[in-house]
Amino acid sequence: MPDITGLEIHGLEVRYGPVEAVRGVTLRAEPGTITAILGANGAGKSSLMKAISGLVPATAGRITLDGDDITRLPPHERARRGLSHALEGRRLFHRMTVEENLKVAWDFRNRGGNFRAVADRVYEQFPMLAPRRQTPAGMLSGGQQQMVILSAALIHEPRYLLLDEPSLGLAPVIVQQIFGFIESVCRERGTTILLCEQVAAIALRVAHSGCVLRRGQVVRGGPAVELAADPALSAAYLGG
Numbered sequence: 001m002p003d004i005t006g007l008e009i010h011g012l013e014v015r016y017g018p019v020e021a022v023r024g025v026t027l028r029a030e031p032g033t034i035t036a037i038l039g040a041n042g043a044g045k046s047s048l049m050k051a052i053s054g055l056v057p058a059t060a061g062r063i064t065l066d067g068d069d070i071t072r073l074p075p076h077e078r079a080r081r082g083l084s085h086a087l088e089g090r091r092l093f094h095r096m097t098v099e100e101n102l103k104v105a106w107d108f109r110n111r112g113g114n115f116r117a118v119a120d121r122v123y124e125q126f127p128m129l130a131p132r133r134q135t136p137a138g139m140l141s142g143g144q145q146q147m148v149i150l151s152a153a154l155i156h157e158p159r160y161l162l163l164d165e166p167s168l169g170l171a172p173v174i175v176q177q178i179f180g181f182i183e184s185v186c187r188e189r190g191t192t193i194l195l196c197e198q199v200a201a202i203a204l205r206v207a208h209s210g211c212v213l214r215r216g217q218v219v220r221g222g223p224a225v226e227l228a229a230d231p232a233l234s235a236a237y238l239g240g
């Protein structure tokens with residue numbers, strides 16, 4: 001069992017040719033907490049998350065997970081160590097049913113176990129998915145798709161969960177439900193969550209701490225209650 005010291009990022013840089021998307025980001029996600037990564041469109045939030053899960057290479061800096069340097073590990077190896085990434089933009093197999101999408105996520109890490117019990121737990125958590133288990137994911141509402149994405153990302157009980165803009169395009173009532181679920185995952189399972197959001201107010205309601213990215217750099221950080229109480233901050237950087 002590794003030491004549970006959290007996710008630490010030090011001096012991280014991501015470049016796309018001449019574009020410096022992430023410039024020297026240092027932050028720590030404390031075990032069992034939610035950390036919000038805030039910032040406007042193009043601030044570098046998605047690039048930071050992709051560098052953490054290994055989908056884009058870090059051009060400089062270091063990422064450690066429970067004390068182990070994972071900076072150069074391939075994505076599947078990071079997943080094996082308990083890191084799961086739910087990408088922005090409803091990445092589902094749209095022609096496949098809800099249940100087939102869950103099965104693909106389950107089979108991705110072929111560990112045996114009882115898929116049926118896991119799928120039934122998903123339908124318990126999100127009862128509105130139960131009658132839609134044979135519905136193609138592309139025919140679901142945006143909120144229902146987000147429920148499938150979250151369920152797929154959590155299917156192997158990751159210790160670390162990266163969520164990219166889970167509120168994107170959803171009605172306020174659904175956003176509340178989704179964020180209530182995210183909060184309960186952290187509280188009940190002890191999952192450490194990193195949450196990217198443009199809409200700061202939503203993320204700071206569930207987060208313990210947060211930081212603000214601007215043009216790839218951290219310009220502010222601290223406890224979520226402090227960030228939420230700072231009107232200048234929301235006016236200056238965050239929008240929404």
Ligand SMILES: Nc1ncnc2c1ncn2[C@@H]1O[C@H](COP(=O)(O)OP(=O)(O)OP(=O)(O)O)[C@@H](O)[C@H]1O
Pocket residue numbers: 016019020021039040041042043044045046047048088198
């Ligand atoms: N594959 C890519 N190739 C080139 N430039 C990219 C690529 N992906 C992102 N960028 C650029 O990197 C910068 C940061 O983008 P990123 O998507 O990380 O920001 P973001 O804060 O997540 O914004 P959004 O909310 O729009 O996703 C932007 O200038 C963007 O245009």
